[in-house]
Amino acid sequence: MSLSDTIRNTFVPIHQEGYLFIAGFFVASLLLGWLWAPLFWLGMVLTIWCVYFYRDPRRITPLDDNLVISSADGKVSSVGMSIPPAELDLGTDPMLRICVFMNVFSVHINRAPVRGKITTIMHRPGKFLNAELDKASTENERNSLLLDSTHGTVAVVQIAGLVARRIVCWSKAGDDLSTGERFGLIRFGSRVDIYLPKGFAARVAVGQTAVAGETVLAVYDEAANAPTVRIS
Structure with missing residues (x-):
């Protein structure tokens, strides 16, 4: 070196x-x-x-439109089907949702999970519940981005938590984002939810550590199943 x-x-x-x-x-x-x-x-x-x-380390991002890369550093707190928040206007059918929880020691720079154009950015006031709670997805203050990607609309939701009281997004509607590109941050601990269209299968499990811009969260493959895991 x-x-x-x-x-x-x-x-x-x-x-x-x-x-x-x-x-x-x-x-x-x-x-x-x-x-x-x-x-x-x-x-x-x-x-x-x-x-x-506020550290902002370099990351080595896999560039493949069939991969979804983590938007946040932290612990994968939820993986499963969930109805997206109503303001996203993505319908009432459950979508694959992967949540990554950031504590106060995590890197808090948020990155694009896929390559695509931002079609919509919306901020919604709300509560400041513990971001690890499932209801934080619909009740907490949040900022949402809709990305028009190769495989359909991908939603990225920055969610405020107990300590985090400020969501920052410096990207704007109409911007083209590359996979792993920085688009915002959340001050001082919180969570990011990613909603994926049909055809994606999870490649992480609850409890895993995710690295923004590097960890593969899901893959586009209609025949793929969620992975089995072992704790050792």
């Missing part, structure tokens, strides 16, 4: 969305330290955590 690769792997890039928050945590640390010295070190721990939270 070259020196440049070592530096890149050691000092992970920070997304620009985090600069203001990192600066705010640092200034707060100085003020707290002025009041009482030990508080400065507590503030610095939180500042370092903020830097860690």
Whole structure:
């Protein structure tokens, strides 16, 4: 490994969305330290955590229109058929839904699961329930993207949680996204749901760790079955 690769792997890039928050945590640390010295070190721990939270590592993304790649880092919390939220206007038939839950230590940059054009982006106010609960899909505040992909409409839903109170989406309707391309983030823990049209079969199971931009969540194959798993 070259020196440049070592530096890149050691000092992970920070997304620009985090600069203001990192600066705010640092200034707060100085003020707290002025009041009482030990508080400065507590503030610095939180500042370092903020830097860690906004990290934006490089990812190696498989480029295949038959694959669905994870939009988020975290734990696969649900895999199965589910009726999509009404505002997506995708009908009332159940679709394959794969959910990835992000905790406060996960990378929070969200990436496109497939290649396609954004036809619709919609934000819906809601509650801030625990994002691991199934009802969070329809009751929590969320931001949804509909992607016109090779195999039909794919929906990506950013869902706020107990701690996350700010969903960021810098893409806009009409944008063409490549698989694995960054489109937004959620501050400070939450979940992303992906709804897939007929023909896709899951390639992950509940409890698996997913890596945004790298982990294959599903494959387009009408004859495929969901995988069996072993815990070891």
